[in-house]
Amino acid sequence: MTQTVTAQAARLGGYDDASRLRQAQDTDWVLGFADPTARSVADLGCGIGSLLAAALDRLPDAVDALGLDREESRLAEARRKLAPYATRVRFRFVQADLRRPPQLADDAGSTAFDLVTLTAVLHWIHPDEEQLVRWISMRLRPGGAFLLTTHHPEHDEYGFGGSDDLARQALVRLGHAAEDVPRLLAAAGIIPIAVRTLSVDDTATLLDAYFDIDGVDERPALVRAASGEEYQRFHAATFGTYYSRLVGADRQEDYFRAIGEVAQHRLDTDGHITQMPVRLWRCRPRASRPAETARPAETARQPIGG
Ligand SMILES: C[S@@+](CC[C@H](N)C(=O)[O-])C[C@H]1O[C@@H](n2cnc3c(N)ncnc32)[C@H](O)[C@@H]1O
Structure with a gap:
């Protein structure tokens, strides 16, 4: 019934159906900017595991995956959805609140990711965004990528x-x-969620403090x-x-x-019901750029795929 x-x-039920109206429409766009050789991936705010499943379909070398979400019911759905991949991928599912990012079990040693995704989550972290961004920067491998999407309603x-x-x-x-x-x-x-949302400039400043932003892309996010x-x-x-x-x-x-x-x-x-731009940011570990050649975010950013 x-x-x-x-x-x-x-x-918070019914996300699989609901996400077709918005979130799922960004999956290919976001993952199109992932490096296909990534071996270790993390989706922070993984929901029911849809993005992670799509990432694993695209990343034949992936052998480690972390799905983290605050909601246990969503993680339970993610575990079920991702079970078929368990023959080749070692999964960790972590229930945690990203406003206080957790220690991961093997944090002292090997917890480092080639790909970290954070899609349509950052506004929920307000006002603790910086702590999370720093946490991610400490867990991204050299050559890795952090892909982030942010929505910017008027x-x-x-x-x-x-x-x-x-x-x-x-x-x-x-x-x-x-x-x-x-x-x-x-x-x-x-x-209000629009209050929780950092402006484009403030997002750039935040990311630029910890990463090289090596590309951005933007498109309309229409909910019909x-x-x-x-x-x-x-x-x-x-x-x-x-x-x-x-x-x-x-x-x-x-x-x-x-x-x-x-x-x-x-x-x-x-x-349509709502309309706003959604922005995709691709960030690389800071170590890839010597500090003395660092440029301000505005000049360092290049359009992705341009
Ligand atoms: C838009 S969904 C993204 C789902 C997934 N990344 C995908 O694209 O399939 C955002 C997810 O972030 C989670 N979330 C929101 N605030 C959070 C927080 N403070 N800590 C951890 N997860 C959070 C929500 O429970 C939700 O599942």
């Missing part, structure tokens, strides 16, 4: 953009005044769905109760119904 959208949100004077704006419109349908929503979110400790109901499921799988907890336990279904209505309205009027 299909679970209610509220139950789905509570357990935002208003309250810092609302992308899904924040959609959540605000849903809350207005539930009777809240639009101008009250920023204060309500702040009172509930909910930081067949219906408002399909988007409702996407929202529940992707954001869980991040916004909906504002309305309390007894109004969860109302919140998700309103999200579906707002999404349907946007589909009818614009043909």
Whole structure:
């Protein structure tokens, strides 16, 4: 039986279906910039293991893989999805919060990766991004690559953009005044995702402190769905109760119904639900560039594949 959208949100379920609307669309793009000889790979915020599975399909020499996520239910799904690769790949699955990156079992010695991916995760690490970036820089092998994607929604004077704006419109349908929503979110400790998101320049500065950024690429990230109901499921799988907890336990279904209505309205009027640029950064270990020849991020970056 299909679970209610509220139950789905509570357990962040249904990500396999939901990710087709956005995350899965970036997989080939991201992995197209991985070195095909990588032997050791890590996906940080691995979710249900989709990116890791696609990486292993492309990397015939890969023998070690780390999947790390905060959500145990997603890791359980990743373990199942990746089981067929276990004949050639040694897996480690780690449940950890990347805001406080963990010691890995063999950290003192051999934990080093040829490829580290972090796709659509960095905003969740706010305000501890630097600690994570430093942690990654210490675990990337010479010649390795760190591939990162960041979404950059336009935002208003309250810092609302992308899904924040959609959540605000849903809350207005539930009777809240639009101008009250920023204060309500702040009172509930909910930081708008566009506020969590570093600007392109701040991301470049952060990465440039620890890596050589050897390429960037950018393209539109459009979220479309067949219906408002399909988007409702996407929202529940992707954001869980991040916004909906504002309305309390007894109004969860109302919140998700309103999200579906707002999404349907946007589909009818614009043909899509959200739209923002997504940027891909390819970073190399700092050691590959002598410090005295270091250039500022703006001049060092080259378009990937250009
Ligand atoms: C957009 S999904 C990416 C999934 C996967 N990389 C893929 O493309 O198939 C982001 C994942 O990051 C995880 N995540 C978010 N915040 C996290 C944190 N603080 N620590 C660890 N994982 C986190 C979420 O649970 C989610 O599974």
